[in-house]
Amino acid sequence: MTTRLGGATTERTNSGAAPPHLTVEPQRALLVALDLPGAPWDVETSLDELAALAETAGLVVVGREVQRAAKPHQSHYVGKGKLDELKDAVAALHADVVVVDDELTPRVQQNLEEALDARVVDRTLLILDIFAQRARTHEGRAQVELAQYQYLLPRLMGHGAAMSRLGGGIGTRGPGETKLELDRRRIRARIAQLRREIDEIRRARAGHRQLRRRRALPLVALVGYTNVGKSTLLNALTRSDAYAANVLFATLDPLTRRVRLPHGQEALLSDTVGFIAKLPTTVVAAFRATLEELDEADLLLHVVDLTNPHAAEQNEIVHEVLDELELGDKRVLTVINKVDALVPPDTVEPPDPETLGLPPSPDVVLVSALRGWGLDELLERIETVLAAEQPVVEVAIPYSESRLVDLFRRRGRVLSERYTEEGTVLRGQMPRAIERTFAPYLRRKRRASPRRDGASDDGSR
Secondary structure, three states: OEEEEOOEEEEOOOOOOOOOOOEOOOOEEEEEEEEOOOOOOOHHHHHHHHHHHHHHOOOEEEEEEEEEOOOOEOOOEOOHHHHHHHHHHHHHHOOOEEEEOOOOOHHHHHHHHHHHOOEEEEHHHHHHHHHHHHOOOHHHHHHHHHHHHHHHHHHOOOOOHHHHOOOOOOOOOOOHHHHOOOOHHHHHHHHHHHHHHHHHHHHHHHHHHHHHHHOOOOEEEEEEEOOOOHHHHHHHHHOOOOOOOOOOOOOOOOEEEEEEOOOOOEEEEEEOOOEOOOOOHHHHHHOHHHHHHHHHOOEEEEEEEOOOOOHHHHHHHHHHHHHHOOOOOOOEEEEEEOHHHHOOOOOOOOOOHHHHOOOOOOOEEEOEOOOOEOHHHHHHHHHHHHHOOOEEEEEEEEHHHHHHHHHHHHHOEEEEEEEOOOEEEEEEEOOHHHHHHHHHHEEEEEEOOOOOOOOOOOOOO
16 A cells, blocks of 8 residues: 655555655645735745745645635635636646645635545645644644644544545644544544643643742743744854754744843743744644743844845734734834845944834844844843833842842842942842842832933933
8 A cells, every 4th residue: 555654655565564665755736826905915925935834844846826816716715717727737747735825614625625636735734734743842742733633623524535635744744644533522532632731731831930930030032923033043142052944933842041131130031933924823722822921921022034025024924913912012122133144245243223224223123143243232132121120229248148149140130239348239120029038138229210222210221
């Protein structure tokens, strides 16, 4: 028999043993899109992104088909004339799979598969397949599997032609071929089990957040469109070696590292899954346990790739997703990354905002994570924002309690430090979570009111 496994065709003997030679034949994909009014960008750009998604999933793109329409056809997504063209294209290109640039209803997907006699994968299933490939932790796998089952449950039509097309390849990683043949009752039971597991993950994350608050470690979260360089920026700021690659959704499982700010205070920097146009609601819902980290963040760093010709549209999409997650009022610093690609190769210093046609703003920082440009300024801006709500205090710590001096340096922001016969006198800002620890040594306290230019009301920077 012949079994499709992630795009590879493996011939097996009757005994089930694999032959000595493996023939790898990547699945050939025909892309299909509608040119609809009100789309975030032109249809060719959307198809370019769909092609990148398909290649990330392991497909080989062999053709594209576009139809201009006011809305998708109610039964076959495309009109009758274009449907006939698709039939001819599938045959002529020997396409194994047709990839559609929108999410299809179960009925439309089934109608298309029957009409084209080919497997049909929509944008949602393609993204879920990539997520299934990239998930490494138990948390990530559980969230992907839940999203896949929620997507596939209404599409399980039995053991006929539609079911046979689910046997391997794009869209079947994660749950797998055997599990997809379970009846609806058992699938629903598995969904319920996955939801319980994710609820446990949510409770565990809540415990971690509570511990973090007790330790007074502020949280800064990276957000942005997929493949804008968030992981590279995380590595550059924290001197870590998290996986980073020039592919879509290189990061799926959230990753958190410590970062030291200019005045010695420590913070946590968290990388999150990238956003994308037409992000499926099932994905947002399944990953809510992970995205709750954004709700707890003291600051969001919105990373933007200005080299992308559609950076403005990507910016709008990110803000739409943040609004959907009810994070629209969260404090945000915009980090414009990859600015080294916007200047001549022999440039040794980062450009000014005016050089790139951008107005200067305290909420915008230009960086090159690859070349290390602008990172010191970014850390200073982060420190200023985090310190905005912290009171300015002065404490006199006896030399016998030197550990508290170290705690102040790591958790707070030291503005001045001097030594007396009795001990160390520190003046600076500290998180409220550790105020009680320093209460016996408190001399003075008042609220800080940092200005938008980064200077505090006492003149310090």
